[in-house]
Amino acid sequence: MKRFWIACGALSVLLLAGCGGGKEESAKKEEAAPAPAAAPIDEANAATVTGKVSFEGTAPKMATIDMSANPACAREHSTAQKSEEVVVNGNGTLRYVFVWVKQGVPDRQWPAGAPVELDQKGCMYAPHVIGVMTGQNIEIKNNDPTNHNIHPLPRINQEWNQSQPPKGEALIKSFPREEVMIPVKCNVHPWMRSYIGVVSHPFFAVTGEDGTFTIKGLPPGNYTIEAWHEKYGTQDLPVTVAPKESKTVDFSFKG
Amino acid sequence: MENLRLHRFSVVLAFCTLILVVAGGLVTSNDAGLSVPDWPLSYGKLMPKMEGGIFYEHGHRMVATTVGFLTIILAVWLWRGERRAWLRWLGVAALGAVVAQGVLGGLTVLFLLPKPVSIAHACLAELFFSTTAAIALFTSAGWRKGPLPVDDAGTPGLRLLAVAAAAVTLAQVALGAAARHQALNIIPHVCGALAVTGMVLWVTLRVLVGHPRHAPLRRAALFLLSLACFQVFLGIAAYMSRVATADAPQPMPVMVGFTVAHVAVGALTMAASVLLAIQVFRHVRRPARELAVGGVTVTS
Numbered sequence A: 001m002k003r004f005w006i007a008c009g010a011l012s013v014l015l016l017a018g019c020g021g022g023k024e025e026s027a028k029k030e031e032a033a034p035a036p037a038a039a040p041i042d043e044a045n046a047a048t049v050t051g052k053v054s055f056e057g058t059a060p061k062m063a064t065i066d067m068s069a070n071p072a073c074a075r076e077h078s079t080a081q082k083s084e085e086v087v088v089n090g091n092g093t094l095r096y097v098f099v100w101v102k103q104g105v106p107d108r109q110w111p112a113g114a115p116v117e118l119d120q121k122g123c124m125y126a127p128h129v130i131g132v133m134t135g136q137n138i139e140i141k142n143n144d145p146t147n148h149n150i151h152p153l154p155r156i157n158q159e160w161n162q163s164q165p166p167k168g169e170a171l172i173k174s175f176p177r178e179e180v181m182i183p184v185k186c187n188v189h190p191w192m193r194s195y196i197g198v199v200s201h202p203f204f205a206v207t208g209e210d211g212t213f214t215i216k217g218l219p220p221g222n223y224t225i226e227a228w229h230e231k232y233g234t235q236d237l238p239v240t241v242a243p244k245e246s247k248t249v250d251f252s253f254k255g
Numbered sequence B: 001m002e003n004l005r006l007h008r009f010s011v012v013l014a015f016c017t018l019i020l021v022v023a024g025g026l027v028t029s030n031d032a033g034l035s036v037p038d039w040p041l042s043y044g045k046l047m048p049k050m051e052g053g054i055f056y057e058h059g060h061r062m063v064a065t066t067v068g069f070l071t072i073i074l075a076v077w078l079w080r081g082e083r084r085a086w087l088r089w090l091g092v093a094a095l096g097a098v099v100a101q102g103v104l105g106g107l108t109v110l111f112l113l114p115k116p117v118s119i120a121h122a123c124l125a126e127l128f129f130s131t132t133a134a135i136a137l138f139t140s141a142g143w144r145k146g147p148l149p150v151d152d153a154g155t156p157g158l159r160l161l162a163v164a165a166a167a168v169t170l171a172q173v174a175l176g177a178a179a180r181h182q183a184l185n186i187i188p189h190v191c192g193a194l195a196v197t198g199m200v201l202w203v204t205l206r207v208l209v210g211h212p213r214h215a216p217l218r219r220a221a222l223f224l225l226s227l228a229c230f231q232v233f234l235g236i237a238a239y240m241s242r243v244a245t246a247d248a249p250q251p252m253p254v255m256v257g258f259t260v261a262h263v264a265v266g267a268l269t270m271a272a273s274v275l276l277a278i279q280v281f282r283h284v285r286r287p288a289r290e291l292a293v294g295g296v297t298v299t300s
């Protein structure tokens, strides 16, 4: 019997030695270096780019999400919840398109706005798509009577996974590096999925119920505007704006 | 009497391990591996609310804990009650494997499913299951009756073929796990299926044609052959159901069902290939040429 315990002891030492090393590797990667502080932003000459994202073709029928295995989620919905992968608005435009200035923005430190809210309601993310600046706080809320885990799947930023109890305290998170887009999922409710666009400047927008977007405060110059949609991919369009000019850039995705 | 009880206990452990494999397969297929971000506790508790993915992930942990305790009991039992030293040590090895498996499972949670760890966790699961099945065989009454030696005239030797079949099956398990955890695409696993099917047909037909009246060999061969055929069917069904439900917003029951069945029958096939190899080594004599060189025969 003694040899048995010796053998077990030897095994556990080996195992501990084997897994002891792993934890340090999660040490944080160095934060992105701050861009050089440039001259004050010339707000008087700032230009604006507006537009809409239209949808051509027949809108695909979205699958109904089956929440029957999760009564706490199902109770929050009086009608069947559809997947938000493709949402075509009544006016033929596409919702949840992330529009951002991909190229041409001067490299400088831009002021970030107030925290952006990402709510979990009825076991859905609200809204489905958000945009933030690098370092800008995201306030993740849980309005549900159920546990969620929040698990972003970035390729450039650091991946993490955190649980949030029912009606729990908001989680404050940010991403230090530009990344368009970061999928976010919940593994408790495998249909839950949202996307976060992280941009190093404040020139981005997400299309809503009217399918339009507005990007304000752009310095005069030549830019590439990109529109991203989770199913239909990306489209780039060039635009040149003069001081105080307002230009329209319209995108169109085919279904 | 004592031996019969030990054998029954080892059969129970093997059966619980198969259930554990199913529970683990359900975690992956339901994409629930990270539904509980902490480990070893779940949401800081021993028993969280079993909802959604937490049901699969925490359920898997509970079945795993049970199997862990059963393995401790079996290892102690073997150590105290078993005369065959190698079998006592096999009990210790099984205990080591189940502890390592638990640690690998914890690492998948803490490091957000690193592919090599997930794949190792899947492979070790099947090896552990094969070990429990082997212990059940070694403690059985049939095994105690002693070998029924037969000669093997064929080339390559049946022993070599049986070991090769088990090795190819293990490689196929690894390829399947790699496809499941998106380290590789499905093509290597499909090629592996051809290799395993070929090897299994080769070795089982050699056994069935060469030793049709040798009950232990025939049974082991038929067991492996039928499982392997069923497994190919389940593999095709799992793949087709995955493709058919690829656009669904959540894991669909038909895909989960076929995939988990494919994982479970994969574990059974792996164990059957190991058991056939063991039976072949027990009953099939080495060819005369090898004996002349001076081999050591394992007897109990």
Ligand SMILES: [Cu+2]
Pocket: A123, A147, A148, A149, A186, A187, A188, A189, A192
């Ligand atoms: Cu959730």
